[in-house]
């Protein structure tokens with residue numbers, strides 16, 4: 001699928017051949033890939049409809065090597081796309097034709113676990129789940145748990161501010177990181193945050209989270225660890241109407257209960273997951289809610305007691321409590337395998353990531369339903385219901401000419417509807433290359449220009465992942481959605497790159 | 498949908514000062530006129546003198562949108578923190594970062610601009626953790642909106658959280674959207690005598706034992722712990738924790754929960770001392786701090802060990818140097834008996850490294866190209 005990349009006007013000052021020679025003095029031969037056969041595995045990330053071979057791929061194994069590589073790229077104006085595990089669903093790690101891919105995969109060591117301070121210091125390529133596995137024996141864990149946690153890297157999690165099922169209670173990546181070591185595009189190694197809970201100056205730690213590799217290369221992460229809850233219970237409530245499930249979600253939260261996780265699946269998601277995993281889901285239900293409660297035994301009992309009547313009044317036809325750890329895991333297994341399960345239903349699916357205020361759930365589901373009819377494309381809904389984050393999966397077949405374009409158009413309409421309902425175009429997957437046009441809907445020209453200025457503040461030559469995350473203003477003008485006030489672009493005095 | 502879910506407190510617009518404030522900043526931008534931004538001035542003691550024309554957000558008041566079932570609120574920056582807390586409490590909710598007021602007229606804008614968090618901070622999160630979005634005027638006089646009212650949002654850079662703790666030097670906060678939490682059904686606090694060097698370790702043990710701790714402080718040979726949660730949950734945990742402590746030969750006693758607000762507002766008698774007051778942010782378990790303390794220095798430890806309120810006449814450089822060597826930083830919180838010349842010469846905030854300062858300056862320039870917003874309030878270079 002051809003991709004429209006904004007022209008950031010980068011003029012590389014060196015030939016590929018010369019560059020290979022320079023880099024081969026920095027990294028070992030097997031850490032420098034430049035022929036197309038070796039580059040192939042890096043041509044896309046989790047959004048595989050877009051593919052592009054990079055100029056070359058480097059796999060450094062030390063921070064010093066990264067610094068040297070960055071300095072070379074700065075000098076000769078070579079775009080740099082950092083890459084963790086390549087599971088991004090928005091094309092954030094998609095290579096650029098004239099740029100290098102900087103893979104952090106070899107920096108995969110857990111440097112230190114500090115039980116006294118409940119922290120772990122890790123390299124950026126460490127897999128999310130590997131952290132929890134490493135501290136499991138101490139009854140600790142790292143809370144943010146994206147569904148991709150067996151594969152995705154902590155550096156990628158920081159860059160996307162990844163969320164997961166348990167973020168409702170325990171926060172996103174930004175709430176669970178204390179310190180970063182970052183290499184800026186001028187080759188400087190800076191420490192952002194500290195082992196203490198706050199730091200002087202601006203909150204650069206927050207700014208780095210979700211910045212999609214555009215502000216710096218994350219080379220070390222100090223994460224917070226949590227004490228595993230003593231008791232965890234899961235309730236599964238089934239409903240004969242999706243809307244009653246949605247309203248029950250609001251009701252639970254307005255009654256002062258913050259479950260550890262609160263997920264909604266619609267009928268088609270239930271069926272797909274059940275066929276695949278046999279989790280014991282009620283296939284006749286229109287929707288199920290999975291609600292996890294954790295804490296001390298007394299706390300969990302008290303909350304379950306409160307929850308039962310809420311489910312009942314909300315119209316649940318059945319409420320099951322997982323009897324043991326085995327059943328709890330099975331209940332979750334269906335949810336966690338929802339994506340691959342849908343993958344069995346359809347040759348291709350397209351995963352959306354809009355977020356809405358919870359009370360708008362009914363409206364957005366109706367809208368998605370209408371769009372699904374209009375475009376004649378089926379949709380499966382899995383949903384981080386507790387925090388309003390939707391993942392509608394649009395089913396399509398890329399081999400049918402025009403169907404991908406149709407799917408993307410429909411996806412764009414879903415996101416526009418999320419913005420209209422007071423939400424956002426992306427809750428956790430990032431903008432990448434995928435949602436650049438929708439950024440023009442969510443933000444006006446002055447706001448986008450402010451983002452671009454922040455980008456330039458960190459990276460004045462605009463070499464870090466250029467063309468991702470933030471659209472250039474002329475793109476929005478072409479897309480026809482630039483909110484230009486009184487016919488004027490902001491700062492007409494500024495050169496547009 | 499039941500009615501209490503959609504209880505939408507949309508207030509009238511007569512206190513909306515947006516247009517007036519935008520015009521003032523636009524004019525200042527054109528004239529390169531420095532602006533001194535303030536709410537009601539309750540946190541001004543934390544920053545350096547503000548030169549320039551006064552810009553006040555104090556009358557920009559009101560709740561813009563409040564949906565209790567969404568656990569979010571959007572509020573204008575001049576709204577009094579006390580008013581906001583009251584509305585939230587009426588709906589069984591709270592600002593879980595327990596911001597200190599320090600004065601009856603503290604505004605929410607100043608609270609976010611100062612980014613201060615109370616005793617719950619290590620357990621439930623800091624001010625910035627609860628910021629979801631904001632509407633600001635940047636140094637060009639542009640009205641901009643970032644983030645939103647939803648809990649998960651990664652569209653664009655996180656400029657809302659960046660505003661937190663920036664003391665107005667990057668933009669004038671007009672509105673802020675905050676995540677709320679339900680007020681716990683029950684809170685119960687306990688205290689027991691303990692040696693100072695045992696405190697962090699003891700807190701750690703209680704955390705690992707799974708107690709729902711939301712505050713942990715140490716003052717004058719006593720540890721104080723607060724539990725929060727459902728009625729039954731807290732009742733049970735409190736009883737079990739008391740028994741465990743008693744078995745360890747401690748003599749736990751219940752203390753009034755008002756202890757925590759007195760601590761946050763610095764109304765405990767500990768805060769009556771006359772030396773300069775430093776706020777030291779340190780790793781939770783910092784073992785070697787006491788070796789730097791002299792006999793007349795006094796400290797109160799909050800945040801389960803990660804925050805120390807430190808009264809000391811020791812020279813600023815010395816305090817900063819050992820705090821830094823222990824992995825933390827030192828903020829001069831109140832000058833108290835320090836002579837006024839000396840006070841002027843000491844940076845209130847911990848100085849930044851050259852590399853970090855460079856980035857700070859570039860960010861400042863990106864948001865406020867003429868450096869007109871609260872110039873020099875944090876650092877002379879910003």
Ligand SMILES: Cc1cc2nc3c(=O)[nH]c(=O)nc-3n(C[C@H](O)[C@H](O)[C@H](O)COP(=O)(O)OP(=O)(O)OC[C@H]3O[C@@H](n4cnc5c(N)ncnc54)[C@H](O)[C@@H]3O)c2cc1C
Pocket residue numbers: 045046081082083084085086087088089091092093104124145146147148151152153154155156157158159160161162163164165212213214216217218219339428429465
């Ligand atoms: C099946 C599946 C399920 C998923 N479920 C979730 C989910 O539940 N929640 C969620 O939030 N996401 C989810 N994702 C998306 C994805 O896993 C996350 O965005 C993840 O954080 C990406 O990590 P990564 O290591 O794969 O990063 P990559 O894909 O390699 O990179 C992502 C972005 O981060 C940048 N980057 C990577 N490493 C660094 C670094 N060290 N320094 C600077 N920038 C860097 C890249 O340039 C790119 O812009 C899912 C993806 C899949 C395929």
